Amino acid sequence: MAVRVLQTNLNHCARAQDLLFQSLAQWMIGIAVVAEPYSVPPRDDFMGDMDGSVALVTRAAAGVPPPTAVKKGKGYVAALCGEIWFVATYFSPNRCLADFEQFLGEVGELIGRLLPRPVIVAGDFNAKSTAWGSPATDAKGATLEEWAVAAGLALLNEGTAHTCVRQQGGSIVDITFASAALARRVQGWEVMVGVETLSDHRYIRFDVTTPRRPLTTQAGWTRSGVAQDGHSPNSTGNCSGRRR
Structure with a gap:
């Protein structure tokens, strides 16, 4: 059995959020990581961070009931779904490197408290690195690389398909990490090129398998x-x- 996960950025667009929910039902998505949602309704299956910049969505219809625990801060929200902690993140491209380092410090402290449970960390970090397919590494990308290694996280991104596409060009800023043991259970990570999102970000989809029990x-x-x-x-x- 596997939990199907979708990751995206809606750019605060109402139509993009409506389309997202249609896509979640169509593909039987169990958990969605949503950066810059249009809104975060007060529901048990829709968890937002402290300033409305990122959210997690669970779908009972796909076998994932509302989480049993939730933790949040500014720019991140974490939810315990079954055995796995899912951490959704968003960091604005308009903020400086010092702010980014502080943000990663807060998320890192949270992850330290969540371990040794399996952890998925996914979101729009607005950081570029050749490690996840960007043509060059910027200061935030280098910082994020070092942070992930220190946190014991494995990078799940594959290939060089842009996750954000705009008229002036594309970029790879939507990143997915997992704790080392859990990373081996992630399958089919892909950027869904050619799928309409009504946003300037593409969907990312992957499956997380659950351990078999006799x-x-x-x-x-x-x-x-x-x-x-x-x-x-x-x-x-x-x-x-x-x-x-």
């Missing part, structure tokens, strides 16, 4: 006929029944 029957036996303690029904523990 099916049990009566008395704690698994479907394979092995007890949860590792012994078979006829085992005595000393191999005395083995043929010679």
